[in-house]
Amino acid sequence: MFTLLGDRPSSQKLIQLSNSKLVFKLINDSDGISRAKIASITKLSPTTISSLTDELINKGLVIETGEKVVKSSGRRPILLDVKEEGAFFVSVDLQEKGFNIALYNLKCKLIKEKFVELHSFHELSRHIIIHTLNMIEKSKNEESRLLGICIGAPGLIDIANERIISSTILPIEEDNEFCKELKERFPGVKIELVNESSLSAYAEKQFVERVKTIENLLYIDIHTGIGAGIIINGNIFRGANNLAGEFGHISVDIKGPTCKCGAKGCLETVANIKAIMKQLKEYDTIEEVAERYDESYVDVRVAVNKNAKYIAYGINNAVNLLNPEAVIIGGQIKIFGYKYLNEIIKSYKEIALSKNKDIPILLSQVEGNPVTLGGAKYMLDKILMR
Ligand SMILES: [Zn+2]
Structure with a gap:
């Protein structure tokens, strides 16, 4: 969503872009934080913080959560929190006989998941697209709020060409183009192909x-x-x-x-x-x-x-x-x-x-599917917090 700020941001906008991410990260890492506290941590001016947080609120990524109870008298600042239904991620875990597909909200909480059995990986992208759209519809989400799709795969990955080079697990052809096909169907959505064990490790690191x-x-x-x-x-x-x-x-x-x-x-x-x-x-x-x-x-x-x-x-x-x-x-x-x-x-x-x-x-102590959970968190960090 930050990419909507402009096609080719000027250096000034780039600084803003990274400041936006910094502010979002602080809000995400807290369980309610005031604008004043963000200003004091980031050393940015209160006016800048106010405009950055307004921007995040307008984009539907952050909400005001009411007043914090302060024992000492004085101001009672309004706190900010991530709006968990503000955006979502699709996370896919490719397996020998099909794939797990899951929807996670902006706080990486699982919304929906299912296993899709495949007899062939030939039309993998078509199956991922169908089940992505189906899950979006069933969970009453809007496609416009889909931020990223992460595909976790067991096998060697060619990042430059966005394909699985080889896998001893998946019956997939070497010239697979499923990532490119997903990008064509979901332009503007960040799509990443990552090794499944890396995603599991990431979930462990982030959530345990x-x-x-x-x-x-x-x-x-x-x-x-x-x-x-x-x-x-x-x-x-x-x-x-x-x-x-x-x-x-x-x-x-x-x-x-x-x-x-x-x-x-x-x-x-x-x-x-x-x-x-x-x-x-x-x-x-x-x-x-x-x-x-x-x-x-x-x-x-x-x-x-x-x-x-x-x-x-x-x-x-x-x-x-x-x-x-x-x-x-x-x-x-x-x-x-x-x-x-x-x-x-x-x-x-x-x-x-x-x-x-x-x-x-x-x-491992991760509950649920570590590949899809790690994938959702990886996308969140990649898109909004780095
Ligand atoms: Zn070997």
């Missing part, structure tokens, strides 16, 4: 209390595939060509099975959910396996703990490289709970450098 103060984080995401989200200095680290975090393709066995990527013994071949299920053919679902793991069935315990050991070796490799403040385990593997986590920690401590042994290894 114990992790909020941690600036350097490694998030291990284990489900059909295995990926990692890396947070450095509070931001998603994407690497030179956006290819950082391919944790699943760290080799833990040079004589191991050949991976879809061509290498041998990649973690993804020995430690994803499929690798566990392959060893336990008598069970149909991961839920069933998790139940038996709780009950310590020998065959299940052996298979799942072997997985934990592989993951611990992978974590040790990554920790030696990145020296993060904490490691988070997320994804479908969370179903095995603290018993599984403790196995990872036990194996990790056996091999970690002495200085690294005490790095906390934690289970």
Whole structure:
């Protein structure tokens, strides 16, 4: 919406633009803040703050929330808060058999979500468009208030050409153009394609209390595939060509099975959910396996703990490289709970450098879908707060 300020803003307007974002960020980070307080934090003049906040109110992004109760006598300033229904984001989590699509309001609260099963990814953009419009209509939102669409994908992403280069999970063609097609249908809406594990890591960093103060984080995401989200200095680290975090393709066995990527013994071949299920053919679902793991069935315990050991070796490799403040385990593997986590920690401590042994290894605590939640927050930050 800030792009509506002018096609090619002059430098003066650019300063205004960043001031607008700064003011919005202060309002967003508070639970009610006065204009005077914003002026004192930003050192901008009260007149400037007044005009910036009026602009945000006129755009429907901020509301006045009444008076703050001040014990001492004197002025009782009107507080400002983000208008949560003022704008919204669409967040998509691409998966092996379809996608999760969710609508989040301006405060990143979930409005609606659903899973869309796909038999082919050939017309991905068409399906995303249909379900986006359908959800907007059902939630009685206006398309004009759609600020951004984030697509979380398991796979390698070519940012310049806005496409998924390859994925060992998604049955998608290399020349996929779904981002461009979405842009054609939603001109003016910011559309971003981001690695799903990065978004999960971002959600953890932004929404989980114990992790909020941690600036350097490694998030291990284990489900059909295995990926990692890396947070450095509070931001998603994407690497030179956006290819950082391919944790699943760290080799833990040079004589191991050949991976879809061509290498041998990649973690993804020995430690994803499929690798566990392959060893336990008598069970149909991961839920069933998790139940038996709780009950310590020998065959299940052996298979799942072997997985934990592989993951611990992978974590040790990554920790030696990145020296993060904490490691988070997320994804479908969370179903095995603290018993599984403790196995990872036990194996990790056996091999970690002495200085690294005490790095906390934690289970993800994000509620709901971390990919779509992280996507909504990522878009909010990208559009309104940076
Ligand atoms: Zn591989």
